[in-house]
Amino acid sequence: MALPMPISILEAIGIVQKGVALYKTIRKKPEEIAAVGRRMQDLEFYLSELQALVDDKQRNPLPNLRPEQTQRIGTVISDIRVDAGDVYEILCIWDSAGSFQKVLFTVGRNPRRLDELNSSLEQRRQDLRDILQLMGLFALKPPSETRPTSPAAPTRADYGVIFVDPFNLGRSKVAEGYMKLIREWTVRTGGAFKVKFAHSAGMLVRDRSDCVDFIESLPGRMVVNGVAKEANAMAMASLFDNKYFDYTFKPGIRASMMKRAHRTDAQSQSRARGITQNIFKTYDYILVFTGREYERLLLLKKGLLQAHGPSIAPASKGRIIHLGAYLNKKGKPNDIADARKDENEDVSRANWNTTTSQIKLAVKAFLKNELGWQQPERGAVPAY
Template structure:
């Protein structure tokens, strides 16, 4: 699907038509009502996007922020949004007109018969739920890209004027998520992020609060150890030559100064802190596996370059292995720096200039750990509905 203003506006127009169609139909079965509300939720993001696209200078500048791999995924995303919108529009249109089958020109004789058919046969609860899940997943990815493009300055003002639709229902604590932090070599930032999430998790559970994470791991993009997709990474069509770093053997220990910045302080002074430190100190760097984007719900990176690389890898693995390595609603690639500010472009969480032990290295890693912790808390609150303990465990 081509990514140009005309194409984007055609998708937006289709969503508008679908929402208008839903709003004028009375007596919809509950599942179809839920589907219509999900389309309204998507429309909340697409209506302001229309103003953003029509503002040519702003849109051009924002779009230029994306790298080629990100632009390819955004085009694919809009194509999928359009495909699902067409399915929903057809469903509502057939219900409104009483059309049982377009191919056989069959119509319903009575409205109640139509309700039974759409509720139990043509659009079973399972089918509708799958469609709603896809729409919600696409909405979240779209929001990620609006953030990456720094489009908030344009769309946050009009979005406040749009009546909010009911939020998708998600019972508290009903689902656990798996996340993976990825940086090039898995000895610094990714290990720090993994450590901080596990410490926050233990503090949250100790306070008897809801914790929605199950697995929390980290890996290195350019690490051979433990990887079964090195061939794909080596041959990846990187957006720019500089995005490809040398592949290393792996098996390296975490940087001491990075771990010291996480653990050598008075925060989280509980028995589990020492256990985590001992475990992570012995960890060896490892690479990615071909099922990364199927196994984890979130694959979290630290810079725009790393986001583009991960997006490219996800596409390449899907092209090569298909459903064996990709799954709908899984493998959402996130830029952790997007959670550092309420608005504006994501902040790049780069490697400290000094990474060796010593006063200067420790000072720089202290600042980096603080930055990563702030971003992680933002991620947990937004994506996991996390409630922080009133008082983090600190030694008196």
């Protein structure tokens, strides 16, 4: 389906790519020129991600968007085309003359114009990030009449899921544990569950991470210095210390999430772990809790693709999803923040209960919308 917009994504990509190609050939450039060039590189990546989603015949979300949402995307794409055209003109002048004065003359002798353009490109980047999150949400469950299911089509039951937050102590551990509880509940009551394995990791944890340099090179001056601590006890209590899933499998899952980690690899699985360069080809879904985490993963994916090529992140794997998208029916994701601290920098069990409730709602919605999970009937008791 073609985009019902005044300008196509491909046309915008073409203009941005012209600017990026020229930017890469320029050796000596002031910071003002370098800044807009870097922004253009980011736009190229985000636009390519957006185009890939639109081209996916199985998940094309456009038919599910409201008219105002489609119009918003068109406006952003048009704005990018205009800004990218201005950048390309400036780069052409610099490349031919190497004169900052001539560049300023072209943009109206306004030294602030380049700063304004840089700010505008940054806003377009944020707009694209929001659009990708929106499109990802509406690609989750397209209308049944647009995608009939063939009875002969094989059903996958080997999906891999990983939850990522900064330090792999609270939210990601809660989500991993909850996914495992749901799996046992579903399978032991005779239902189908398509997730074969669920893990969690911390983007800022050094232990067992082989992409520290990539992460620390991302915008934002992130430092990967998190140590391999055990799961937050209060977070785990908010998940396990209640009447829910009060069956024989619950203690075993809790124990596996809380193991001490100083002897064998099997015992160390519950400790905080960093992410690896293979994350985008090992897992089908990478689930995050905030817009910042979503953007960091996108940028990491971009860096790994540039360093290693397409094999490091196959198109069919490593789909990044903002879990908070399931908490807002209007399409703009709600961040699922870490449990709120009080004035003494302490976190109460009540605050963790609130955060855990949000995570549980979002995880169940993900399973239902993306993988067609059917919740066991009320009162269903596991057979073993």
